[in-house]
Amino acid sequence: MSRVFNFSAGPAAIPDSVLATVRDDIPDWNNTGSSVMEVSHRSKEFVAVAAKAEQDLRDLLGVPDNYSVLFTQGGATLQFAMAPLNLSAEGQTVDYVQTGTWSKKAIGEARHYCNVNVVADSADENFTYVPPQEEWQRSEDAAYLHYTPNETIAGVEFSFIPDVGDTPLVADMSSTILSRPIDVSRFGVIYAGAQKNIGPAGITLVIVRNDLLSKARASTPSLLKYSVYAESGSMTNTPPVFSWYVAGLVFAYLKERGGLDAMAEINERKASKLYAAIDGSDFYSNPVRKDSRSWMNVPFILKDAELDGKFLSESVAAGLTGLKGHRSVGGMRASIYNAMPEAGIDALIRFMGDFESASA
Numbered sequence: 001m002s003r004v005f006n007f008s009a010g011p012a013a014i015p016d017s018v019l020a021t022v023r024d025d026i027p028d029w030n031n032t033g034s035s036v037m038e039v040s041h042r043s044k045e046f047v048a049v050a051a052k053a054e055q056d057l058r059d060l061l062g063v064p065d066n067y068s069v070l071f072t073q074g075g076a077t078l079q080f081a082m083a084p085l086n087l088s089a090e091g092q093t094v095d096y097v098q099t100g101t102w103s104k105k106a107i108g109e110a111r112h113y114c115n116v117n118v119v120a121d122s123a124d125e126n127f128t129y130v131p132p133q134e135e136w137q138r139s140e141d142a143a144y145l146h147y148t149p150n151e152t153i154a155g156v157e158f159s160f161i162p163d164v165g166d167t168p169l170v171a172d173m174s175s176t177i178l179s180r181p182i183d184v185s186r187f188g189v190i191y192a193g194a195q196k197n198i199g200p201a202g203i204t205l206v207i208v209r210n211d212l213l214s215k216a217r218a219s220t221p222s223l224l225k226y227s228v229y230a231e232s233g234s235m236t237n238t239p240p241v242f243s244w245y246v247a248g249l250v251f252a253y254l255k256e257r258g259g260l261d262a263m264a265e266i267n268e269r270k271a272s273k274l275y276a277a278i279d280g281s282d283f284y285s286n287p288v289r290k291d292s293r294s295w296m297n298v299p300f301i302l303k304d305a306e307l308d309g310k311f312l313s314e315s316v317a318a319g320l321t322g323l324k325g326h327r328s329v330g331g332m333r334a335s336i337y338n339a340m341p342e343a344g345i346d347a348l349i350r351f352m353g354d355f356e357s358a359s360a
Ligand SMILES: *Cc1c(COP(=O)(O)O)cnc(C)c1O
Pocket: 010, 074, 075, 076, 077, 078, 102, 148, 150, 151, 152, 172, 173, 174, 175, 193, 194, 196
């Protein structure tokens, strides 16, 4: 197997050992003589897969018993609509923190359903920092407060969980979930598309505190109601069985590797090394405020943008792929989720050094 170090922001790398299991399982999964994609989602074999995936996820994140774990479709983007439809009444005010492209999209969608109050906005500095909570202008009676703990595009991450008292806290954790332990009990709803740090695209994780399950507007379509997923074990209709199965393998793999404490230690080390290499050179730079830098997405620009094309083609030739930055930011972006081994960071840093020397 010839595998590259894949720095793609998403769909992103999946651990080699998980892929090997998938490959071996495909023709004859679990002695069924079929692949996992070809059996009923209500078969006892698949129901066991779904139950184990949920339990392993609960173990990893320490999800309290008064929370439901849902597996939905439509990606994080559909959650931008599901949050207001499930948690607010028509015309009610909701609070949002705007720290980048994804929170901006979440706000745009919520505006179709509610009165959105933007409590803080870092657009004034190109989304390169997290506005401190002391400066937020919260409303008195918001149905919830929504934020994006890690902005995947600009590489901006909250170093704190907002303190919002009794207001339900809703978080789009698509690109940071499972990168470190979190206190789930601080949140009303956590959601995440799978294709960054969980598994293949097509499945979305939603963790909801049970008292928030019954607040959906009457007109909400069934398949957009948290409660409908909770009551059916996320099997109201046919779920994306393959993505669910692979996500389960990833959860089991993370548990075997020592869980999220172990991942946090590795992820912090990976990110620190890479930022140190960027900060230590005059050739590369990262515009994000140091207290707001992401562990998972590390954008960097070259001193001379004319060299971008050469950097990208030579990096691919060196076995380092997916480094092209998002078009809104330019330059490069290294997404270094759990599946990126430390050796990949070392290889990238070496390549960056060599490229810089050759360009001098
Ligand atoms: C990727 C991403 C999304 C969009 O996810 P989809 O699953 O494609 O809808 C939303 N929010 C964040 C923070 C992301 O990283």
